[in-house]
Amino acid sequence: MAKFLMIIGGVIFVIGFLMQFIHIGKLPGDIVIKKGNTTVYFPIVTSLLISIVLSLIFYFIGKFR
Numbered sequence: 001m002a003k004f005l006m007i008i009g010g011v012i013f014v015i016g017f018l019m020q021f022i023h024i025g026k027l028p029g030d031i032v033i034k035k036g037n038t039t040v041y042f043p044i045v046t047s048l049l050i051s052i053v054l055s056l057i058f059y060f061i062g063k064f065r
Contacts, residue, residue, distance in 0.1 A: 029045030 027043075027045045027049070031042040031044060033040040033042075
């Protein structure tokens with residue numbers, strides 16, 4: 001269990017480090033509504049992309065387990 005938590009922590013660290021260089025939060029298809037002093041942001045395409053990547057990661061972890 002401890003080894004698994006260390007691996008997950010390392011993966012989260014690497015993803016966080018790469019997010020500085022890859023601006024994944026502003027993809028075409030993400031909805032931004034600006035009115036006055038209010039901004040509403042719906043990251044639809046970003047959420048889909050992250051969901052697909054995580055699904056593939058968990059699929060391969062389950063397959064080789």
